[in-house]
Amino acid sequence: MSLYDDAVLVLKGYEGQDVLRQAYLDHLAAHPDGMWKACHAGHVTASALVIDPERGRVLLTLHKKLRMWLQMGGHCEPGDASLAAAALREATEESGVFGLTLLPGGPVRLDRHPIPAPCHCHYDVQYAALAPAGAEHAISDESLDLRWFAYEEVADVADESVVRLLAAARARL
Numbered sequence: 001m002s003l004y005d006d007a008v009l010v011l012k013g014y015e016g017q018d019v020l021r022q023a024y025l026d027h028l029a030a031h032p033d034g035m036w037k038a039c040h041a042g043h044v045t046a047s048a049l050v051i052d053p054e055r056g057r058v059l060l061t062l063h064k065k066l067r068m069w070l071q072m073g074g075h076c077e078p079g080d081a082s083l084a085a086a087a088l089r090e091a092t093e094e095s096g097v098f099g100l101t102l103l104p105g106g107p108v109r110l111d112r113h114p115i116p117a118p119c120h121c122h123y124d125v126q127y128a129a130l131a132p133a134g135a136e137h138a139i140s141d142e143s144l145d146l147r148w149f150a151y152e153e154v155a156d157v158a159d160e161s162v163v164r165l166l167a168a169a170r171a172r173l
Helices: 003-013 018-030 083-095 151-157 160-172
Strands: 043-052 057-063 072-075 109-114 121-130 143-150
Touching: 003 018, 003 083, 003 121, 018 043, 018 109, 018 121, 043 083, 043 160, 057 083, 057 151, 072 083, 072 121, 083 121, 083 143, 109 160, 121 160, 143 151, 151 160
Parallel strands: 043 121
Antiparallel strands: 043 057, 043 072, 057 143, 109 121
């Protein structure tokens, strides 16, 4: 199965956010290259909020280009077998945490947001990744900083999209 086919299947099976979910499906139907960064009309991305439920905290990255505290994530790559695999790869690469596992049940949220030119927007498919006990993190080249935040601190440092993602992940837990 291609990554495109996987994305369509995942989105069709996603429950909730019906209008936005349909916008993702419409975008992919109109843009067969809509999985890739080269699609300037917008493209699907995969992200994962790294969460440590035992300690009530999440690991956020201070994004180098955007200078915002965000979940780990980014562009799909040709070697990604699925959206879930892309989200897990991005979370591992950007956090340096090995042994992450995605929260069962597929994506926890969708978030479409504008990005700087030449592209117009990201159609982000958002997962939650559980950190193993004693997880060690390491800052990647894409980050200015990487830090654990208690659930109640997230709204003070991150934008509303991250707050909504955390709420959805906690509801899934």
